[in-house]
Amino acid sequence: MTSQDMASETEAETDDDSLVTTDPGKGGLDENDDRGSVAQTGAGTVIESRDLDVFYGETQALQNIDLAIPENQVTAMIGPSGCGKSTFLRCINRMNDLIDIARVEGSLTFKGKNVYDTDVDPVALRRRIGMVFQHPNPFPKSIYDNVAYGLRIQDKTENMDEVVERSLKKAALWDEVSDRLDDSALDLSGGQQQRLCIARAIAVDPEVILMDEPASALDPIATSQIEDLIEELATEYTVVIVTHNMQQAARISDKTAVFLTGGELVEFDDTDKIFENPESQRVEDYITGKFG
Amino acid sequence: MSSEGQTPDLSGDRGFRSVRESAYKYALAGCAVLSVLTTVSIIAVLVLDASQFFAEYPILEFLTGTEFSPNLEPVSFGVLPLILGTLLITFGAALIALPIGVLTAIYLSEYASKRTRSVLKPMLEVLAGVPTVVYGYFAIVYITPALNAAIGVLNGALGTEISRLGLFNGLSASVVVGIMIIPMVSSISEDAMNSVPDSLRQAGYGLGATKFNVSVTIVVPAAVSGIASSFILAISRAIGETMAVVLAAGSQPPDIPPVQQAFGVPYVAPTDILSLFTESSATMTVAMIDIASGDISGGSTAYKSLFAIGLTLFVITLAMNVVSDLVARRYREEYE
Numbered sequence: 268m269t270s271q272d273m274a275s276e277t278e279a280e281t282d283d284d285s286l287v288t289t290d291p292g293k294g295g296l297d298e299n300d301d302r303g304s305v306a307q308t309g310a311g312t313v314i315e316s317r318d319l320d321v322f323y324g325e326t327q328a329l330q331n332i333d334l335a336i337p338e339n340q341v342t343a344m345i346g347p348s349g350c351g352k353s354t355f356l357r358c359i360n361r362m363n364d365l366i367d368i369a370r371v372e373g374s375l376t377f378k379g380k381n382v383y384d385t386d387v388d389p390v391a392l393r394r395r396i397g398m399v400f401q402h403p404n405p406f407p408k409s410i411y412d413n414v415a416y417g418l419r420i421q422d423k424t425e426n427m428d429e430v431v432e433r434s435l436k437k438a439a440l441w442d443e444v445s446d447r448l449d450d451s452a453l454d455l456s457g458g459q460q461q462r463l464c465i466a467r468a469i470a471v472d473p474e475v476i477l478m479d480e481p482a483s484a485l486d487p488i489a490t491s492q493i494e495d496l497i498e499e500l501a502t503e504y505t506v507v508i509v510t511h512n513m514q515q516a517a518r519i520s521d522k523t524a525v526f527l528t529g530g531e532l533v534e535f536d537d538t539d540k541i542f543e544n545p546e547s548q549r550v551e552d553y554i555t556g557k558f559g
Numbered sequence: 560m561s562s563e564g565q566t567p568d569l570s571g572d573r574g575f576r577s578v579r580e581s582a583y584k585y586a587l588a589g590c591a592v593l594s595v596l597t598t599v600s601i602i603a604v605l606v607l608d609a610s611q612f613f614a615e616y617p618i619l620e621f622l623t624g625t626e627f628s629p630n631l632e633p634v635s636f637g638v639l640p641l642i643l644g645t646l647l648i649t650f651g652a653a654l655i656a657l658p659i660g661v662l663t664a665i666y667l668s669e670y671a672s673k674r675t676r677s678v679l680k681p682m683l684e685v686l687a688g689v690p691t692v693v694y695g696y697f698a699i700v701y702i703t704p705a706l707n708a709a710i711g712v713l714n715g716a717l718g719t720e721i722s723r724l725g726l727f728n729g730l731s732a733s734v735v736v737g738i739m740i741i742p743m744v745s746s747i748s749e750d751a752m753n754s755v756p757d758s759l760r761q762a763g764y765g766l767g768a769t770k771f772n773v774s775v776t777i778v779v780p781a782a783v784s785g786i787a788s789s790f791i792l793a794i795s796r797a798i799g800e801t802m803a804v805v806l807a808a809g810s811q812p813p814d815i816p817p818v819q820q821a822f823g824v825p826y827v828a829p830t831d832i833l834s835l836f837t838e839s840s841a842t843m844t845v846a847m848i849d850i851a852s853g854d855i856s857g858g859s860t861a862y863k864s865l866f867a868i869g870l871t872l873f874v875i876t877l878a879m880n881v882v883s884d885l886v887a888r889r890y891r892e893e894y895e
């Protein structure tokens with residue numbers, strides 16, 4: 268598939284909740300299909316990439332990535348700058364489609380369905396895979412409207428007050444903002460803004476939450492709040508987090524993927540194993556701070 | 560090499576440099592003062608000459624008079640018909656330019672590829688560089704006949720009885736001024752939309768928003784101060800536009816339509832409003848041109864009325880600018 272195809276896919280609009288626009292029955296992602304796809308991709312795997320290559324123009328950003336992300340766990344991606352960990356994250360919900368020169372080869376499946384198939388609508392995909400960004404990016408709207416945004420565009424406006432409240436509680440922000448939901452989100456502190464962005468992401472009830480260095484712009488206290496929150500979220504959601512901070516990965520993740528320069532996935536295993544007894548010498552060197 | 564007890568010589572050629580520096584300063588300040596002085600003296604002349612006019616002609620009659628005929632005895636200088644003509648054409652132009660301009664800006668900023676934008680945007684801006692007199696002829700030669708044909712079709716199809724447009728009419732002037740200010744709206748609005756941080760768009764896409772969702776519910780609200788400024792600048796331009804209007808709408812001030820009463824509620828018949836557009840509709844600027852280029856002697860009341868009208872126009876556009884400033888300030892910090 269060329270990047271042009273993908274770009275036109277991005278522009279396709281749908282109000283349909285199914286990921287597949289043309290024929291939801293065929294290899295689709297409806298609930299009945301889950302069991303089959305799980306069996307096919309190994310127990311509890313939600314996202315799986317095979318031979319995934321990503322190019323930005325002529326530059327290859329990811330090489331032959333094979334990775335299986337387990338359900339309801341925190342999977343961390345660590346590695347030095349420019350190693351492609353964020354690129355991988357953005358492949359999962361096809362945010363790379365927004366970059367004209369990005370080109371993806373190989374397969375990346377979400378519950379057994381290749382998200383790069385031509386019949387996949389990225390809009391529908393992103394409604395099931397939420398995202399939290401590096402810098403808090405609340406909309407210049409009220410706190411309430413920020414959380415309600417996803418609900419409104421997805422026409423899920425039933426019991427909206429309740430859903431907003433529940434989402435803010437899950438994001439551990441409710442107690443701080445319950446009496447000023449109509450205030451601008453921009454009046455919140457950085458850490459509060461980031462928790463608001465998390466509340467906004469979970470309000471639409473996604474299955475997976477992608478986090479791109481969600482605490483890197485925050486102070487230590489706000490960071491530890493976000494980390495507690497991530498562990499909390501993993502009971503209900505599959506969390507994939509990119510981080511620069513190795514201690515953070517060690518603290519909060521169940522699985523860790525180590526990417527090294529050149530867009531290579533060097534090692535992927537249980538977090539304890541990676542940090543205590545990595546297979547690869549390069550990973551050990553990176554983790555012990557010998558480079559990177 | 561620094562020898563003991565000797566401080567280094569850091570004086571440079573201080574004397575000459577300080578003279579040169581202050582020369583620069585005064586030259587630059589002079590330029591700045593020049594433009595301020597010009598503005599102030601124009602305002603002073605306007606106010607002074609206008610006050611002479613008001614000494615000869617009561618200000619209340621000027622502001623509330625419904626007849627403007629500076630050349631026919633008995634002369635009358637009611638400014639209301641001119642304000643009506645200005646509002647009419649400005650309103651019609653805004654009706655065309657604001658929606659088209661904003662939609663164009665959304666297209667350019669959110670939908671168009673880099674290449675399309677690099678072709679379209681300069682072309683739109685060329686539209687702003689066409690001399691307004693050309694727009695005026697365009698209105699007479701093409702727009703009025705085209706509108707007449709459209710009215711003919713409409714009357715035939717719906718059985719309405721909309722009268723044909725005169726050679727000079729408010730409608731074609733509205734259309735042509737509208738076309739003229741589209742680039743202003745689209746260009747400034749597009750700049751405002753472009754400066755909306757990409758992180759907000761990403762947040763929207765990440766939540767499963769479509770491109771249209773992102774454009775309408777994220778980008779436009781975040782750019783609203785810039786869009787409002789573009790509206791006000793464009794409307795100010797429409798208010799002050801002269802050349803295209805005098806050619807398209809003629810120099811006959813519109814008749815103020817009679818205000819009627821229905822159940823105690825005053826209203827103006829829609830047909831009367833419609834006929835305002837089909838007939839000649841001189842604006843304040845057109846009346847000024849008409850007086851200035853006509854056969855009047857300096858110092859006459861008609862001559863002085865020019866300044867009174869000019870002052871009125873100045874007050875209106877000044878008010879618009881103040882409002883635009885307030886609007887821009889009100890929303891400035893939106894996403895910072």
